[in-house]
Amino acid sequence: MTKEALSLKLHMRVADVLGMAILRGDYPAGTVLPPEMQLCEELGISRTALREALRGLIAKGLLESRPKRGTLVRDEVYWNHLDPDLLRWRIETTDTSTYLEKMFALRRATEPEAAALAARHALPENRAQLAADFQAMVDAGDDDAAWVEADLAFHRTVYLATRNEFFWPIGEMLAVSLRQMFSIAAQGSHRARAIAEHADLCSAIVEGKPDLARAASLTLLGNAVSDIDRVRTEGR
């Protein structure tokens, strides 16, 4: 068991190793993992640590275990693909270009509707937060890192402002995913246009105009598509 990472606790490092192995395809769906005792030896850890790691993977839908039968990998259909850990394991094992496209398809489906819902149901504090996030984008100036963080915060706030908790995991997942994307390709292009678009979306939500918000979100995403393509061609 190499210490490799900053995930302090042992069982979490073990979960990382096993999770990545599964995501990588080392154990296809239906496969049974090696018996606990054997895995303990291979990894050089106690059964306690291993089992706690397995419980985490089971909770995320990756595994399923029964006495005598063993611990087997469930069909991918049951995995919680929006889980931040899953996403992380995926990023570190599989090819990124394919999943960015899929991620964006989900975003395109949900974000305009989320914007409309936010315009309708957002609390005053949500609207204030959104305005603050937007202001941070403006204030970022030429600081790329600051701009990206503000951008991520802005879109995350949109999902939160729906006050519909079923939208939240999607927003969180997109935040993680987009951060990864931005770290690949440096930003800075079309920033003026981006600010104008975000301004439209922000005011539509703050002023409680659902249809305007949906439309603003759509145009914003429409333009972001080209950025995605740029990432896919340039970066990696």
Place this chain on the structure above:
Amino acid sequence: MTKEALSLKLHMRVADVLGMAILRGDYPAGTVLPPEMQLCEELGISRTALREALRGLIAKGLLESRPKRGTLVRDEVYWNHLDPDLLRWRIETTDTSTYLEKMFALRRATEPEAAALAARHALPENRAQLAADFQAMVDAGDDDAAWVEADLAFHRTVYLATRNEFFWPIGEMLAVSLRQMFSIAAQGSHRARAIAEHADLCSAIVEGKPDLARAASLTLLGNAVSDIDRVRTEGR
């Protein structure tokens, strides 16, 4: 620790108890749970079982733990609200009428786009499955249970057929949620219309016509809204 349920394994029953307690609001965000030893006594279980239950809840984003500091409840924003277990705990603790509306808002956002994606990317086996699911709806006749199951399978297949795994957890969650809904209010009304609408959606996807599929999904959902309202007024 009462045996109460059919979840065979102890640590899973414990997870149910704690999960429901958290969902119910017994431990608001930021609260620290009682120390492990104390919880063990209260529940009458070993520390092993308790900790394995906690690892599961941590994996779902509900909890966070550190030495000395204790195990505390995270902000709801980080919970995996699409997780089947979370949904189940929620159904058994909180009021259903509120979340059905939210669930439907998510469905309205994602399903038309999922239908369009399915029409584009579905594998032959996906299309065959969808046709089979539709046929099962037709064959159900007056058998309410069979019809509901076929209906659930149909919509689940739509999400799978997108071949975009980020859509899958949503489809799974909706399946669980809709099953709960149907168990509240008996069905049977407008079945002829429902079959016609599903036929349109099915053929659009099978024949690979994205725009038609999206439109068919939208009309289908538009009519389903009234069913929801019916459920909310009649049932309970």
Place this chain on the structure above:
DNA sequence: TGATTCTTATTTGTAATACAATATTACTTA
């Protein structure tokens, strides 16, 4: 006094061992 460092105590984290429960497999028997 105020800030800093050290000590202490509490809580989670990991290990090791033993046994129980369960389901597969193989065997036995009618």
Place this chain on the structure above:
DNA sequence: TAAGTAATATTGTATTACAAATAAGAATCA
């Protein structure tokens, strides 16, 4: 052959002991 039964491997639970981390308080120093 079929049904039932026993052997066996694997996960599930309990117990104990100790390690590690950190928050809080005590002691120290400027």
